[in-house]
Amino acid sequence: MKALKINLDQLITFYFIVIEGSLSGASARLCISQPAVTMQIAALQKQFGVKLIRVKKKKVNLTKAGEMLFIHAEEAYRSAMRAESLLHGHRSNNLRIGVAAALMVYLIPVVDQFTELYPSVKVTVREGRSLNIIEELLDFEHDLCIVGAFENVNKELRAFHIPDVERMILVGAPGDPLAQRQMVQWKDLDGYPFILHCEGSIARTVITREFRKRNIKPSISAEIDNIKCMKRLIESGKGVGLMFYPNVKEEIAHHELSIIPLVDGDLKVGIDVIVNRETALSPPAADFLALTGSRFGCIIAAGDQGFPA
Incomplete structure (x- = not known):
């Protein structure tokens, strides 16, 4: 040669x-x-x-x-x-996961269970905005990613969709005017102070799509990419926001935040587990994928992992 x-x-x-x-x-x-x-x-x-x-x-x-x-x-x-990804993947003690920040609360129980079942596997989790995490997956920096459901997945990726994992709830400070009302409609958010997720977040995409569909233009008080900061701003009365219930249930229990019921339609969000088509799924990644499916009541087939073409 x-x-x-x-x-x-x-x-x-x-x-x-x-x-x-x-x-x-x-x-x-x-x-x-x-x-x-x-x-x-x-x-x-x-x-x-x-x-x-x-x-x-x-x-x-x-x-x-x-x-x-x-x-x-x-x-x-x-x-x-x-x-390089192949060599990383065939190290039986290594698993790299990217996860959207808003969905970390769903991933933690799966990681905990996985580490109990496979104590020899080193699990590395990187949290970030969905679009950034997917870019990193395309650059082979993760074995798989967990993000909010995409409408159109890049052709270089394969996605397993878990539908309607959780609904987003509208929350505000207990003293917020909307929190004092027994009935709130989507149209009441038109022109109302609103705390929104930053660009690159699937949560933002879902929320803004809903606003456009209903012809609603809230007054965006802030755009935040950190869940804790978002909660603090809402607690301080800077505006209301749509968030996943598990991310705010502690604050609701302590009466730091209040649920504002929307009477004309829930906003439900699914999850996509995504892998790169160009790489073979390592044994730890396949096991984690199966465990994730089990956690959400989905069966992920071996071999093709149940991903649509």
Whole structure:
């Protein structure tokens, strides 16, 4: 077999220069200095005598050869990441999970049960916004992710849908005017101070879709990506908010928050368990997936894990 003349590190550096659109962006993604990035791409161009990029005002533009090479650079990078994910996955003591912040309360019991059943497996859980977690899954940083139900799942992913896991409830401070009423309708939220989840959250997508459907425009007091901060703002009377009951049940029990009943329709949210199509599911991930299905009363078939095509 003929030995490769191309330096794969240089090829990957070229890939990130294109993805980030700048040498500084590639430097940040690769965690190396910008001069090192410049040296890598210069060496690659010099070795083959081909100009790949042009830098003008710190912005990278591809030559025709660069455009053609990028296709192979992307394939090389994704192939290397698949290989790395495969090796990680076949370490029987490792499981990496991404979870949407609002759904952490549902994941904790499953993780606790899993660690009891499989004490030798190291479970790493990363919490974040749903869209960020999914981007990390596409970059092979997780074995699986648990997020709010998506309407359209990226074709590179496979999703198992668990419908109507929990309804979102409207909550406010006990002294909030809406909390004093016996009957509240969705239309009462039009123009009303409202605390909303930040961009990138599936909860936000579900809520804003409901508002659009009902032609409601609340007055957004704040956009928060932290559940604790959201609860504190609502408790202080800055507005009302729609939240999952398990995330606020303690505050409701202590009368720090009040449930505001909506009489004209519940807002129910499902969960998607998502894996990357490009990687084989490791034994720990398959076991965790089955345990998750059992927790929510779903049967996840072996082999294809019950995911729709």
